[in-house]
Amino acid sequence: MTEWIHPSVFYIPGAFLLPFLRGRIQKVGMLLIPFLGMASMYLMMRLPHGTYWTANFLGQSMCFGSVDKLSIVFGWVFTIMSFIGMMYALHVDEAGQHVAALLYVGGSLGVTFAGDYLTLFIFWELMAFSSVYLVFARREPDAIAAGFRYILVHAFGGVCLLGGVVLHALGGGSMIVGPLEQDGSLAFYLMLIGVIINAAVPPLHAWLTDAYPEGTVTGSVFMSAFTTKTAVYVLVRVFPGTELLVYLGTIMALYGVVYAVLENDARRLLAYHIVSQVGYMVTGVGIGTEMSLNGSVSHAFAHILYKGLLFMGAGAVIHMTGRRKLTELGGLYKTMPITLVLYMIGGFAISAFPLFSGFVTKSMVVAAASHDHRPLVALLLTMASSGTFLHTGLKLPYYMFFGKDSGLEAKEPPSNMIWAMTVAAFLCIAIGCYPKPLYDLLPFPVDFDPYTGDHVTGALGILLFTGLGFFMLLKKLDPEPTISIDTDWFYRKGSRVFMWLASKPVAKTDDYVGNIYQTWFSRFTLVFSDIFARIFDVRGIDGAVNGIANFFLALSRLVRVTATGLVRHYAATMLIGGIVILGYYLFATLMSL
Amino acid sequence: MIGMIRRIVLFIGDPANSKKVKKIGIAMLIVTLISDFFVHREHAMYIWDKIPGWSALYGFVSCVVIILASKFYGHQCGIMRDEDYYND
Numbered sequence: 001m002t003e004w005i006h007p008s009v010f011y012i013p014g015a016f017l018l019p020f021l022r023g024r025i026q027k028v029g030m031l032l033i034p035f036l037g038m039a040s041m042y043l044m045m046r047l048p049h050g051t052y053w054t055a056n057f058l059g060q061s062m063c064f065g066s067v068d069k070l071s072i073v074f075g076w077v078f079t080i081m082s083f084i085g086m087m088y089a090l091h092v093d094e095a096g097q098h099v100a101a102l103l104y105v106g107g108s109l110g111v112t113f114a115g116d117y118l119t120l121f122i123f124w125e126l127m128a129f130s131s132v133y134l135v136f137a138r139r140e141p142d143a144i145a146a147g148f149r150y151i152l153v154h155a156f157g158g159v160c161l162l163g164g165v166v167l168h169a170l171g172g173g174s175m176i177v178g179p180l181e182q183d184g185s186l187a188f189y190l191m192l193i194g195v196i197i198n199a200a201v202p203p204l205h206a207w208l209t210d211a212y213p214e215g216t217v218t219g220s221v222f223m224s225a226f227t228t229k230t231a232v233y234v235l236v237r238v239f240p241g242t243e244l245l246v247y248l249g250t251i252m253a254l255y256g257v258v259y260a261v262l263e264n265d266a267r268r269l270l271a272y273h274i275v276s277q278v279g280y281m282v283t284g285v286g287i288g289t290e291m292s293l294n295g296s297v298s299h300a301f302a303h304i305l306y307k308g309l310l311f312m313g314a315g316a317v318i319h320m321t322g323r324r325k326l327t328e329l330g331g332l333y334k335t336m337p338i339t340l341v342l343y344m345i346g347g348f349a350i351s352a353f354p355l356f357s358g359f360v361t362k363s364m365v366v367a368a369a370s371h372d373h374r375p376l377v378a379l380l381l382t383m384a385s386s387g388t389f390l391h392t393g394l395k396l397p398y399y400m401f402f403g404k405d406s407g408l409e410a411k412e413p414p415s416n417m418i419w420a421m422t423v424a425a426f427l428c429i430a431i432g433c434y435p436k437p438l439y440d441l442l443p444f445p446v447d448f449d450p451y452t453g454d455h456v457t458g459a460l461g462i463l464l465f466t467g468l469g470f471f472m473l474l475k476k477l478d479p480e481p482t483i484s485i486d487t488d489w490f491y492r493k494g495s496r497v498f499m500w501l502a503s504k505p506v507a508k509t510d511d512y513v514g515n516i517y518q519t520w521f522s523r524f525t526l527v528f529s530d531i532f533a534r535i536f537d538v539r540g541i542d543g544a545v546n547g548i549a550n551f552f553l554a555l556s557r558l559v560r561v562t563a564t565g566l567v568r569h570y571a572a573t574m575l576i577g578g579i580v581i582l583g584y585y586l587f588a589t590l591m592s593l
Numbered sequence: 594m595i596g597m598i599r600r601i602v603l604f605i606g607d608p609a610n611s612k613k614v615k616k617i618g619i620a621m622l623i624v625t626l627i628s629d630f631f632v633h634r635e636h637a638m639y640i641w642d643k644i645p646g647w648s649a650l651y652g653f654v655s656c657v658v659i660i661l662a663s664k665f666y667g668h669q670c671g672i673m674r675d676e677d678y679y680n681d
Contacts, residue, residue, distance in 0.1 A: 465648075465653040
């Protein structure tokens with residue numbers, strides 16, 4: 001079939017073409033590539049589901065185009081978000097970042113349409129290695145260090161995934177990407193670990209909150225959208241109904257909220273809320289019913305757009321003020337009102353206010369937990385959504401835009417940033433007001449109406465009374481200029497334990513072994529070589545050399561006597577020589593007679 | 594429209610209007626709480642879903658618990674550290 005076009009066909013070659021374009025044409029290219037990606041998604045919806053673009057590589061069958069409802073819905077949101085992200089980055093005059101972002105999106109789409117695990121793994125790694133450049137590109141020492149930690153964690157996750165895939169294949173498992181048998185095998189758990197590292201499930205989540213706030217303003221917008229949601233896609237595809245994920249997801253939803261209370265860095269606070277929101281999706285995958293999987297997928301869709309919007313809003317403030325800590329920000333409502341309103345739309349969407357996108361998707365996960373008779377999960381997820389509004393909708397905007405005036409000189413960001421945020425904000429509201437198009441895209445038929453009376457008043461009650469609690473405890477919430485220890489401690493400070501081990505006990509052992517070597521081995525060798533020196537060297541070799549030298553010395557003394565320089569002496573010598581030779585022949589002749 | 598948005602934001606942010614903003618907020622809380630008594634609850638799955646005003650109470654309690662528990666965790670368990678913690 002040739003009429004099917006893989007959207008990555010535009011992103012990956014486009015990424016290599018972009019650096020050769022200049023100025024206005026480059027900007028057109030930046031928008032054209034995601035536009036063509038969306039167009040290919042539009043065409044894809046008209047084609048029958050199935051597999052396209054299969055190839056044979058070293059005897060391994062690879063499939064680049066496995067198309068069904070699940071891959072189409074993720075394909076749509078990835079292409080839409082790449083368009084918004086590229087628009088937000090239009091003013092950036094550094095092609096490297098755009099190349100990395102396009103490869104990153106191409107990788108996500110490659111994973112989304114991968115039909116076999118090998119293809120999936122290749123695009124999985126492409127994502128990790130292209131996205132890390134978006135962290136490096138900020139070029140600060142902190143960013144470089146965070147980037148290296150990011151790539152090391154992802155390399156580890158990739159190896160786990162590949163190891164799991166290889167074991168799975170060796171055990172006779174199918175290479176086609178699909179639900180794995182939950183047999184508790186090593187292959188199953190290795191693959192699960194590889195995927196939940198990318199989904200940022202605690203305790204394997206710290207790479208996210210470490211790296212995302214260190215990325216460039218525009219780069220982090222891409223990062224907030226693609227890595228974790230690609231992992232959610234793989235979870236939905238491969239691990240539906242894994243009971244462990246219910247518990248991990250619920251813990252995750254609250255874990256992010258707790259750390260967000262303590263956080264002072266604007267984008268790190270938002271990053272902890274990615275952990276929290278992905279917790280809903282992971283829980284939905286763990287529950288594994290049609291409704292909960294629909295909830296996970298639709299929440300991923302909505303999340304990409306509103307989280308992108310929130311990162312764009314916070315990024316706009318960082319871009320215009322150069323400050324990222326809440327303790328240094330405040331009072332920006334006067335100079336950046338449009339940014340504030342657009343940010344707040346994202347804040348209402350993530351908090352699941354009625355008429356905003358989060359309301360029609362998050363409530364589906366919570367309702368699925370209730371329908372599956374998990375009251376505790378439903379209650380804890382509801383508590384987490386109170387925390388979400390508390391931070392993303394109240395604390396962050398309050399201390400960034402209101403609160404005490406920081407006196408920072410700021411103005412609204414460049415128009416391309418405003419427009420990108422406007423598109424995202426429009427989609428957040430559109431999905432919230434009219435969820436049917438999104439529900440139609442979901443993998444299973446939707447039998448869920450978010451807009452019932454008790455649902456709406458229930459959501460408003462939770463959220464508005466969270467607001468009451470916020471203003472009553474405002475003094476307690478003042479941001480503090482601190483950082484919070486998370487599980488990255490183990491490889492940031494833990495590496496020092498390793499260094500101490502290396503410098504103290506290991507070095508001591510090395511000294512000890514060195515001493516033994518010095519005392520015993522070297523001394524023995526020295527004595528042995530000394531004996532050899534005395535016998536062979538002095539008597540044998542030196543003797544022979546000296547003897548030959550002395551002989552030639554004596555000979556030369558003898559010869560020197562003959563070399564006087566006087567012609568008559570030479571003549572006499574020649575004469576004597578001639579007589580001697582003649583005498584010899586004469587004597588010899590006489591003797592032979 | 595942009596002018597209108599700007600005016601609304603400036604109104605909310607101005608400390609001189611804080612009394613009015615507070616009154617609007619309280620009115621919204623009351624309306625939400627009262628309307629929760631008049632909605633149908635045929636979808637309710639659990640006992641608490643049937644209690645009017647439950648969500649308001651649960652939202653408020655959640656908020657307070659999250660703030661106090663997190664701050665306790667951050668301050669008393671040695672989680673919040675100096676900004677140079679990793680750099681020395």
